[in-house]
Structure formats: structure tokens, C-alpha cells
Amino acid sequence: MSSPNESSSPASHGCTATPITLPPRLPPSPCCCDSDPITGLKQLFVDYFQGKGMAAGRDPATRPVFLRLHGVAHGRFTVAPNLPDVHKVGVFAQAREYSAWVRFSADVQPGVPDLKGTTGIGIKLFGVAGPKLLEPDQDASTHDFILQNHDVFFADTAKDMCEFTCQSLHDKRDEYLNEHPVTAQILKEMEKRVESALTTPYWSVLPSRFGDARFVKYKLEPLETPPADAPPNFDDPFYLRADLHARLRRGAARFRFMVQFQTDEREMPLDAATVRWSEQASPPVEVGILELPLQDLDARGQSAYGENLAYNTWHALAAHMPVGSLADARKDAYRASAGNRRNVNGVPLAEPAEPRPPQYAPGVDYPAAVDTRIVRAAIHPAIGIARVGNSATEYYVGPQVLDPSPMPPGFYRDATGALKREARSSGSTATTRPATSCAS
Numbered sequence: 001m002s003s004p005n006e007s008s009s010p011a012s013h014g015c016t017a018t019p020i021t022l023p024p025r026l027p028p029s030p031c032c033c034d035s036d037p038i039t040g041l042k043q044l045f046v047d048y049f050q051g052k053g054m055a056a057g058r059d060p061a062t063r064p065v066f067l068r069l070h071g072v073a074h075g076r077f078t079v080a081p082n083l084p085d086v087h088k089v090g091v092f093a094q095a096r097e098y099s100a101w102v103r104f105s106a107d108v109q110p111g112v113p114d115l116k117g118t119t120g121i122g123i124k125l126f127g128v129a130g131p132k133l134l135e136p137d138q139d140a141s142t143h144d145f146i147l148q149n150h151d152v153f154f155a156d157t158a159k160d161m162c163e164f165t166c167q168s169l170h171d172k173r174d175e176y177l178n179e180h181p182v183t184a185q186i187l188k189e190m191e192k193r194v195e196s197a198l199t200t201p202y203w204s205v206l207p208s209r210f211g212d213a214r215f216v217k218y219k220l221e222p223l224e225t226p227p228a229d230a231p232p233n234f235d236d237p238f239y240l241r242a243d244l245h246a247r248l249r250r251g252a253a254r255f256r257f258m259v260q261f262q263t264d265e266r267e268m269p270l271d272a273a274t275v276r277w278s279e280q281a282s283p284p285v286e287v288g289i290l291e292l293p294l295q296d297l298d299a300r301g302q303s304a305y306g307e308n309l310a311y312n313t314w315h316a317l318a319a320h321m322p323v324g325s326l327a328d329a330r331k332d333a334y335r336a337s338a339g340n341r342r343n344v345n346g347v348p349l350a351e352p353a354e355p356r357p358p359q360y361a362p363g364v365d366y367p368a369a370v371d372t373r374i375v376r377a378a379i380h381p382a383i384g385i386a387r388v389g390n391s392a393t394e395y396y397v398g399p400q401v402l403d404p405s406p407m408p409p410g411f412y413r414d415a416t417g418a419l420k421r422e423a424r425s426s427g428s429t430a431t432t433r434p435a436t437s438c439a440s
């Protein structure tokens with residue numbers, strides 16, 4: 001991340017207005033973190049950081065974080081049968097089964113390998129009845145969960161997160177980490193070597209309500225994983241994508257979806273996200289199963305569909321309201337980020353009314369596309385460019401320079417009118433071997 005050198009007046013970087021400029025300007029320290037960290041985080045993550053990628057021409061426009069896509073899968077979420085009444089709350093109290101679309105991602109920037117990046121998962125359930133918390137999607141039938149492969153966050157509150165981000169973008173990350181050893185330690189622990197996006201557990205990290213008087217964190221635990229084609233190739237910068245695609249081509253994956261209840265207000269705080277909720281003190285309880293059936297993640301349209309979805313923990317029933325200052329900050333930042341990238345990409349803003357069917361028609365795969373876009377052209381092997389010619393016997397020595405000047409008309413053809421082949425000159429030595437070339 002680069003250091004800013006723009007000068008800016010306080011008025012142009014107010015904490016209430018959104019100062020969108022092209023190229024986007026980094027808000028000056030302290031980035032509103034002291035007075036309004038929620039606006040500060042939105043300005044840092046969306047207006048500045050996401051905007052920078054877009055202004056550089058990134059196409060399609062992406063999320064600012066968790067933008068590395070491992071894969072998008074369709075699935076089913078089944079509420080646990082025989083759930084005790086005390087656990088029948090919200091999503092777990094209405095349907096037995098929901099369709100789901102799942103996005104697996106990593107929090108790494110382009111050019112950075114998967115290895116040791118944080119792995120994330122977004123789960124969107126369809127057909128959930130009842131008003132939702134996020135405006136303007138209150139009438140949507142979707143309900144989202146977002147989890148990552150570590151159980152605590154590296155900042156306690158929105159203010160801490162804002163200050164960390166502000167300092168980092170101002171090239172003072174090391175200074176911040178020296179002064180905040182807990183953040184430094186958790187960031188280090190988050191650098192895990194994940195074998196597969198289907199074999200790692202995930203945690204919501206932040207708490208949510210569970211009905212009127214209880215609070216939970218969510219956990220996803222692998223239950224059944226299809227085999228890999230090969231051991232993970234950690235040298236492949238995109239090995240988690242390769243693994244995920246290969247495994248789901250072989251069979252179904254299943255995860256246990258669990259809730260961990262807050263059983264002690266002091267030991268399990270609601271707005272101190274670096275504090276681990278002990279699984280010994282309060283073991284997570286299974287409330288459902290997420291199943292991803294055998295499928296081809298490369299199927300036409302599947303990745304694009306998931307990339308254009310907007311996962312937001314506030315796409316939720318009030319019974320599952322996210323709590324804490326970090327949750328409040330996410331509401332604005334995620335909504336703004338999704339709106340921004342969808343507007344730039346020309347994608348409608350609304351939540352989908354229906355899930356994309358997993359197949360074109362029952363038993364019929366989506367028709368394959370024909371790729372006609374040339375993304376790269378190269379001459380191979382790279383030995384130079386020369387006219388091949390079609391003269392049976394004659395050639396000329398053609399220097400790859402402007403001086404000497406070209407020979408008079410007729411010189412380049414033999415007596416039959418065929419083009420002489422061009423031999424190349426290497427230093428002072430001419431070679432009469434016909435040059436291999438794409439040009440003629």
C-alpha cells in the first residue's frame with residue numbers, strides 16, 4: 001500500500017461527506033477515526049482503497065478485500081432435525097431446507113499468492129421469510145452468513161480497526177503493530193497454511209443476536225470432504241482454487257453449521273473482537289448442515305454469478321442482528337462497496353429474488369460458451385522477426401536496422417517473382433538459415 005503525498009484541506013475530507021475524487025485521495029490521519037470511525041472505515045475501505053483499484057482500471061471492479069475468488073458453489077442448507085425448541089430461532093425456526101449460494105475467497109491482493117492469506121466464505125440462503133435489517137433490502141428473501149478461517153479478529157472495535165487501517169495506509173503499519181502487540185500476534189496467527197477451502201473450519205468472529213436475550217457466534221466445521229486429485233501445490237499462487245474445483249468435481253462436501261452461545265458476559269464480550277470465546281467453556285452446537293453437491297465450478301456463468309452477489313451480515317432477520325461497533329461499521333462499508341462495484345460493472349444493485357438454478361434445466365448443464373476474446377499474443381519461440389519468403393533458392397541478408405536503406409524495387413524477388421527468404425545478420429556474420437517467423 002502506498003503512502004499518500006496529496007495535500008488536502010480538512011473541509012474536503014469531512015467525516016460526514018464522502019469526498020470522492022479521481023484518483024481517490026487517502027484521507028489524512030487520523031482519518032476521522034477519533035470522531036466517527038464508522039464513516040472513517042467506509043472512506044478508507046471503499047472511497048479510497050476500492051476506488052484506487054477502480055481508478056487504475058481494474059475490470060471488472062472488485063471488492064476491496066477478500067477479492068481473490070477460489071470458487072462459487074451452489075448448495076443446500078438443512079436445519080438440524082429434532083432441534084430443541086430453545087434453538088428454534090429465526091432462520092432455524094421456519095423452513096427445513098434453504099437453497100444456498102456460497103462464495104469462497106481469500107483476503108489477498110492481486111499478485112499475492114493464496115498461501116497464508118485469510119480464507120473466507122460467504123453463505124447466502126434463499127427463501128427466508130420475514131423483514132431483513134439492511135435498507136433497502138428489507139423485503140429480500142435472502143439471509144447471509146460471513147465467516148473466515150480464524151476465530152478472533154485483530155482489532156477489538158471499529159475505532160481500533162479504523163486506526164490500524166489509517167496508519168497502515170499511511171505507511172505506519174509497523175509503528176502501529178509495535179504499539180499494539182495483540183494485533184501483531186493475531187495477524188501472525190492468521191497466516192495459516194490452509195490445505196483446502198473445504199477442510200478448514202470457519203468462524204463468524206463477531207457475535208450476533210440469537211432471539212431477544214441471547215448472543216452467539218457462528219462456526220462452520222468440515223464434516224465430509226471429497227478427495228483431492230493431488231496434494232496441495234503450495235507453489236501454485238492459486239492452489240486453493242485448483243483444489244476446490246477439483247474436489248467438487250469428484251463429490252459433495254458437507255459442513256456442520258454451529259452456534260456458540262455467550263455464557264459469560266465478561267469472558268465472552270460483545271465488542272472486543274480480539275477476545276476468544278472459549279470453546280471449552282461454551283462448545284458450539286450444531287443447528288444445520290451446509291451441503292455443496294458434486295458440481296463443476298467452472299460451469300458457464302457460475303463464477304460471475306457469485307462475484308456479482310453482495311454478502312452482508314445485515315442481510316439478516318432481526319432475530320440474528322449483528323452486534324458490536326465492528327458490525328455497525330461493516331453495515332455501511334459492505335453496502336457501499338457492493339453498490340460501488342455493481343454500479344461500475346453495470347450490475348443491478350438489488351438482492352436476487354430467486355437463486356440461480358444450478359442447472360439450465362433439470363438434468364441439463366448450462367450450454368458452454370465459446371471464448372473469442374484474445375487476452376495475450378506472443379511470438380514463440382522468441383528468435384526475432386523476419387520475412388519467410390517463398391523463393392525456392394534465393395535469399396538476401398536483411399539487417400534489422402534502418403541503415404543501410406532498403407534495396408531498389410525488384411531486389412526482394414527472384415526471377416520467378418517469388419519473395420526471397422530473409423536471412424538474418426548476427427553482428428558481422430550473415431546466416432543463410434531461413435528464419436522461423438510468424439511474419440511473412
Ligand code: HEM
Nearest residue numbers: 063066103120121122146147148205311329333334337338
Ligand atoms: C470493520 C471491519 C470490517 C470492514 C470495514 C470490512 C470490509 C469489507 C468489505 C468492504 C468487503 C467487500 C463487500 C462487498 O463488496 O460485497 C468485505 C468482504 C468480506 N469480509 Fe469484511 N470487513 C470487516 C470485518 C470483517 C470480519 C470481522 C470478517 C470475519 C468473518 C470479515 C470477512 C469478510 C469476508 C469473508 C468477505 C467476503 C464476502 C464475500 O464473499 O462477498 N470482514 N469486508
